[in-house]
Amino acid sequence: MIKSNEIVGKSTGHVAQKKRTRLMAEMVTSIDELDTRVTSLEDTMRINGTQEYKIHEKGKASVMKALGGKDTPAYKKLGRKVFSAIWSEFKHYFDIPRYNELPAKRFKDGLKFVETWHPKQELLMNIEELNKGVSND
Template sequence: MNKLQITELNGQRVLTTQQIAEGYGTDSASITKNFNNNKSRFCEGKHFFLLKGADLKDFKSNIQNLDTVGKFANQLYLWTEKGALLHAKSLGTDEAWDMYDILVDTYFKVQEEKQLPQTPEQQIALLAQGNVNLNKKVEQIENSVLDLTDRFGLPSNKAKILQKKVASKVYMFTGGKYSNAHKKLGAKVFREFYKDLNNRFDVVKYSDIPLSRYDEATEYLDMWQPSFNTTLEIHGLNSQTSFDFEA
């Protein structure tokens, strides 16, 4: 086989049917027949590219491809390294296998080496890209962990803090744990408090509040107040207690 002309498509080295035929010691008709008989094994884009119309015209317009395709050809098959392997397997001759080994070690290998970073600038750019990809991966993991944490709600220690804050606020509004208002309305105020809290954060129970909204929840607790009617009831009961004591 004479010196192999380099044929590339979109930066990828390929071979024409004629080039494979010459290298494998056969003719183009045999390669075409072999392809037609085993079409189910060949995948376009993986084993070969078929150029027609505008794509073929663009390929022909490249001066490097002047001798690759006939002037009046209306289509062109270009074979990848994997396509060349399938043809070698189908032919099964020593000559085909020997030539395939040469192609892998020289023709296609040069393309692989060409794609590796050669200059210090290219190598630095590759390392920088690797760092960017790593940072993106770490960010994805962090987001996944945060999402998973939110799904499980508050840790027990955080939930306990909220529970104590609720109790403290209820005692404050009812006038103390042993006040008349608390004895009669304490349970109602607790229910009202938790109902408002759960509705505010759209959860079934306060411990389901996402950890990412914990600070927001504590701020809400600090600002919460009983409803107007409940407040009137509390004041009425506690005022009644003061009146009874004075009497």
């Protein structure tokens, strides 16, 4: 017998399904918020100490290569200027105040920059001029 306030054909799992749907919607919202937070961290996180060391060492190697080594006249006379040039250009290119402020997500770009860096033409010519006597011997 059907009672007067009873709905015929109503699924008994309807209420449970509604609760699951609501719970899933809350989970999706929570995941979206978490994704936003992770993205924000990725955008603002700086390189770590190991990455900083790698960039520093690769930069130092590029400078030494440009100068012709530690025992060259160019190193003795222009070493500081060339080291200053690489880090100044690095900071300018990445728009950061210090090279260790490089965003972690740009670490590979930072490595590529220091590995392929060359002094600008005027500085390069000064290096060559100073080392000319050494390389022609």
